Amino acid sequence: MDLVRHLRLFVVVAEERHFGRAAERLGMAQPPLSQRIRRLEAELDARLFDRDSRGVRLTEAGAVLLAESRDLLDRVERTRSLVTRAARGELGELRVGVPPEVPGAVLATIVRRFAADSPEVRLDLRELTTTEQVRLLTDRELDVGLLQQPADLTGLTEGPGVDTPVGAVVPRDSALAGRDRLALADLAGHDLVLFPRATAPGRYDATLKACQDNGFRPSRVAHAASPEFACGLVLAGRGVALAPDRTARHEPRVVWRPLVDDPVVWRMSFAWPDSPHPAAERLCHTAIRVLRDDGTSRPVVPARDAPAPWDVVYHRVP
Template sequence: MDLLRHLRHFVLVARELHFGRAAELLGMAQPPLSQSIQRLERELEVELFDRSRRQIRLTTAGELLLGEAEEFLAGEGRLRDLMRQVRAGALGVLRAGVPPDTPAVRLHALLDRLADRAPGLDVELHELTSGEQLRMLAERRLDVGLAHHPVEAEGLRFGAPVDVPLGVLLPRTSPLARGREVALAALAGLDLVTAARATAPGWHDHLLEVCRRQGFAPARVRPAHNPEFLFGLVLAGGAVAIEPATTARREPRIAWRPISDTPLVKRTSAVWPERSAHPAAPMFGQVAAEVLADAEPAVGAPTASTQRPWPVLFDAPG
């Protein structure tokens, strides 16, 4: 027996106390409605309506059932709504990966906007390299990632990509910092400090290919996982890094200069499994793209929250 359907029929008849009006509201003929109520009475082994008079009345059993049935149907509605939210990705746990070089301001904005879009979603954030994210996505230990391109993997979907312009990080005391721009060929003979290849193999290979094509074959490629270590190697002399302008904001003795001879960008996008994806993965990708694409504060003009007691030293000379 379809208990839910019969209970819905019963509740409407009990409210109207008229089979004809209830049938009209349900969009069905009266005989099938009467049969539905009779089946429910047989199943429960009670009479729900007193039919001895011209206008039907609820029996004691019917009155008791009405309250319980209304509560039961309301709970069923809440359950369906809850499952709809789960299917839409508005509830549950989302295991998400972000690269270690994600700026704190971006991370903050990402979590804030996700909380606004899906207040019931628990975002379990993990700091992972692009390589680690791809491996964990394949192993189903991660639902969505935020990876640097190019990405060499199959069976994945990608969110809208965001390109962040890159420039050269070098000591402020370097002669190259005197100009407004730096050509990659001018870096010949210097070391390049960058993330280890294992963190994002596709991006690492692309960066070195562009550098060599433009006349900069690094004397050595020196891996750095921590920004402070990267700054230390650059400040020691003989090494440069190629990073977004925001990276230089962390260290006042570092200068950032745009690359003059070729536009170089770091492309990032959300990535998630093509099959059996978490319902919230596309929404995460959309929010991440919005956050990453937000305008950066102008170089040399930090916001109030980032003011320091020392002057900003990475702006272009006048």
Template sequence: MDLLAHLRYFRVVAEEQHFGRAATRLRLAQPSLSQRIQRLEREFGVRLFDRGRGGAVLTPAGRLVLAQSETVLDAADRLQSVVGRLQDGEAGTLRAAVPAHLGGAAVAALLTAFQERSPGGELDLRELTTAEQTAELAAGTLDAGIVRHPCLAAGLAFGPMLHQPLGVLLRANDPLAVEPEVDLRALTGRALAMPPRTNSPALHDETLTACARHGFTPTAVRTVEGLDFTRALIMAGADLIALIPAPPPEPGTAWRPLTGHPLSWRTSTTWRAGHDGPAVRVFADAADAALRTHAGMYAASAERPRAARPETEFAL
């Protein structure tokens, strides 16, 4: 016996207090409905209705069953709704990641927007490098992320490309700190603080190539992790600088834009190709809005069309 179905029939009879009206509402023949209620009574071992010419009146046992059945049926409806959203990708936990140096305001805005747009879903957000994200996406242990380009593109799909200009972080008493902007060539003779190349090999190499193209080749590359550590090293070392997006102001260091904006980080959301369910789309939309509003990113006015490339190549 389908208990839930029989409880639904029972509830309609209780609401109508009449087998004929209940049968019409349920689009069943009255004898068929009567048989189903009798089957439910046999299952529970009690009489649920007093039947008469005036209709069907709940017995004391029937009133108790009705009260409990409301709880059971409401829970069943909620469960069915949750399962349906899980199947559609609208509920459950989305495993996502963001890169370092994204900024607290952008991350907070992303979390808030996701919760508002997907109230039935949860976001398990971690901080991972671009290389870690592409590896976990390929392994199926990550559902979506925010990566910096160029990066390995095999098997991945990407959202709109956003640009974030880089400037130079230097000591507050550096002679260049008095300038409104700094030409890359003026950094000649300086050492450059950069994240480990393993974090994003292609981006690391592209940055050094772009610097050389604009007249700056660092005397050395100092591997650093984290903004606070980077600031500390810059304050302690007269010739050390970093090329990063505008950070929050902090005593002891100064950030200046680069003349002509020769360097920028290109950032986008990403997910496994063919796995862009509703939760992934909500994440991508929330991330795009957060990056534009709180991380100073913008879309290029005219992006180059991307030609088809072998999967082993980078997305440029």
């Protein structure tokens, strides 16, 4: 027996105090309604109504059931609503991997905007390298990640991303700083400052290959995980750094110079496991809007048929 359905019918009869009016309100014939109430009474082994020619009135057992039924049906509806909202990604927790290079101001804006759109979804943000994110996404211990590409996405789905041209960070008093743009070959003879390979092996190897293919073969590579440390190594004469322009924003003794024809472009893209968290796509949409609106980006639509409105890549305007 569908107890919830029978309780709903019972509540209407109890409120109308008449089977005919209750049946009309429910949009059903009176005989089936009477049969279901009798079935409910048999199930509960209790008489719920006293019947006479003028209508029905609740018994003591019926009065108790009415009070309990209303509470139970309210809870059923609340549960149904919560489950539906959770399935749409409007409730719960979203575990998100973020690489250390994402600027704090950008991250804060993404969090604020997502909270405005999805106030009852809690973001569990984790600062993780691409290598760590791929492992956790594969093990389904992470719902969505922002990965430094290229990366092995076997078993994962790649979503939208951002492209950032890389330039050279050099001392302000160096000869290289006097040029508006630099070719990679102009860096020949200098050592290189770059992020540690373990954080994003694919990007690291692709960057070194681009250097070699364009006439820059550094004899030594010094590693810096943070912009501050990278600038410190540059100022200490340990090499020139390849990095986005934000690396040099807070150190007045170094300058960032774009590279001719953008031979090195670093891509970050979202990825998630199969059967993704229902809020994952919404977070990606929010993050891409933030990156689009930061005043330094323009949309680049991938070459595909009928792209989704949010599925775009953004490229910083030099």
